[in-house]
Amino acid sequence: MILEPRKREQIMPLPVVLISTIGKDGVRNAAPWSCVMPVLRPLDDIAIASWIKRDTLNNIRETGEFVVNVPTVDMIEAIVISSRDYPPDVDEFEKAGLTPRISQKVKAPGIDGCIAWAECSLVEEISRKNYSIVIGKVMHLEVNDSFFDKDGEMDYEKAKPLSVMLREKGMHFTYPVFTGKEMKYTEMFLSNKDQASAIEEEK
Numbered sequence: 016m017i018l019e020p021r022k023r024e025q026i027m028p029l030p031v032v033l034i035s036t037i038g039k040d041g042v043r044n045a046a047p048w049s050c051v052m053p054v055l056r057p058l059d060d061i062a063i064a065s066w067i068k069r070d071t072l073n074n075i076r077e078t079g080e081f082v083v084n085v086p087t088v089d090m091i092e093a094i095v096i097s098s099r100d101y102p103p104d105v106d107e108f109e110k111a112g113l114t115p116r117i118s119q120k121v122k123a124p125g126i127d128g129c130i131a132w133a134e135c136s137l138v139e140e141i142s143r144k145n146y147s148i149v150i151g152k153v154m155h156l157e158v159n160d161s162f163f164d165k166d167g168e169m170d171y172e173k174a175k176p177l178s179v180m181l182r183e184k185g186m187h188f189t190y191p192v193f194t195g196k197e198m199k200y201t202e203m204f205l206s207n208k209d210q211a212s213a214i215e216e217e218k
């Protein structure tokens with residue numbers, strides 16, 4: 016079967032995060048986001064793609080900050096509500112019943128009850144006709160201890176971080192399960208040495 020090129024969004028699972036920001040006048044905003052990508056292991060950049068008409072994008076431009084919150088499946092209702100196109104003066108934390116959480120390095124609040132919070136500072140906006148790619152740097156990364164072990168590894172089958180499969184008429188919300196197979200990073204290198212760790216050590 017051959018699909019239209021635009022359906023490339025439907026051929027792979029995507030993460031679902033909630034991006035929280037504040038406007039220059041202090042109004043809190045939250046919106047679900049799937050076009051989000053940590054830019055290469057082991058760096059600390061994160062990229063998000065945004066349509067031009069987004070309060071989130073305007074807020075990031077105005078304040079230079081945003082928080083990437085990783086929600087659980089229990090937060091689907093709030094995600095649906097916060098995906099609505101409320102005007103910029105509407106507090107979307109209030110609308111979606113989200114509890115704010117004080118951030119350490121940015122003014123924008125995180126969202127309580129999430130699995131993890133990445134507080135980001137704007138590095139660069141790459142503007143295209145209809146969209147922008149926003150590159151942020153993670154300034155502070157904190158996780159919910161109830162879903163992580165002492166080595167900082169997520170128990171993802173317990174945490175159930177939300178993901179999504181896009182379909183023609185809507186979205187199917189999903190979460191990950193372990194296949195039983197694993198692989199060490201060193202297996203990618205003929206030298207059996209993880210070059211990403213070497214880059215990190217050089218810093």
Ligand SMILES: Cc1cc2nc3c(=O)[nH]c(=O)nc-3n(C[C@H](O)[C@H](O)[C@H](O)COP(=O)(O)O)c2cc1C
Pocket residue numbers: 031044045046047048049050051064065066068069070071072094095097098099100101179186
């Ligand atoms: C699961 C999900 C993922 C989404 N991913 C994106 C995305 O990656 N980029 C984007 O611009 N909008 C995305 N949206 C749409 C925005 O969340 C929606 O337009 C929202 O109203 C934007 O809010 P804002 O104007 O307050 O920023 C997504 C919506 C959902 C439900």
